[in-house]
Amino acid sequence: MTAFWEFIDHYSSISEESKKAWSALLKTSDIAKGNNFLDQGTIPKDIAFVSSGLLSYYYLNEKGEKIIKRFFQENSLVASTSALLKQEPGFFAIEALEDTKLISYSFRDFRNLARKYNDIANFYISYLERHWVIEKEFAEITLKSATAKERYLKFENDYPDLISRLKLHHIASYLAITPTQLSRIRAEL
Numbered sequence: 001m002t003a004f005w006e007f008i009d010h011y012s013s014i015s016e017e018s019k020k021a022w023s024a025l026l027k028t029s030d031i032a033k034g035n036n037f038l039d040q041g042t043i044p045k046d047i048a049f050v051s052s053g054l055l056s057y058y059y060l061n062e063k064g065e066k067i068i069k070r071f072f073q074e075n076s077l078v079a080s081t082s083a084l085l086k087q088e089p090g091f092f093a094i095e096a097l098e099d100t101k102l103i104s105y106s107f108r109d110f111r112n113l114a115r116k117y118n119d120i121a122n123f124y125i126s127y128l129e130r131h132w133v134i135e136k137e138f139a140e141i142t143l144k145s146a147t148a149k150e151r152y153l154k155f156e157n158d159y160p161d162l163i164s165r166l167k168l169h170h171i172a173s174y175l176a177i178t179p180t181q182l183s184r185i186r187a188e189l
Contacts, residue, residue: 001026004049004103007075011130012123021113022120025105031055031096038080040093046104047079053100054165058173059092068173071097071162079107081132097170148177149185 004026008014014022028051031037037055038044050072057070057078069092072078083090084107114121146154152175156163163171172182 011126018117031100038094048102048104051101054098
């Protein structure tokens, strides 16, 4: 649990009273490699913190191919945020690419805590601003304007520890290129 609270404190300081209330919501679980934390088409209920392991956030295109939008590794929060907020069936699935340990909590109960405790609300706002506004906007611009080689180099620079943990087809899917294109790019470097 220490890593979870350090992660939270990175965004906003949380009082002991708030930690105690939030701790009452926390559940630990394990997901085996290849299993889903969330299935496509289901209504999500929980947010999870990745204690260890690696997950992918993906959807299936019209050809049935996995299109990976994001990876969640240790010390990150994972959820299908849009579906969670709207309480509608999600377009995305979340799959464990490695055996994964999670600390999860009910989003509905968390929202109630955020209404009661200002420091929890401050964490929530800070987290959303950084990850769902600032980073998302930059990523969308990069995806539309950068070449495949530039996207790979940025991925390699931003996530060097993931390169050895992912299969070639995972990286290619994330970069919106084929594994063959990715092999050529890597051979050129």
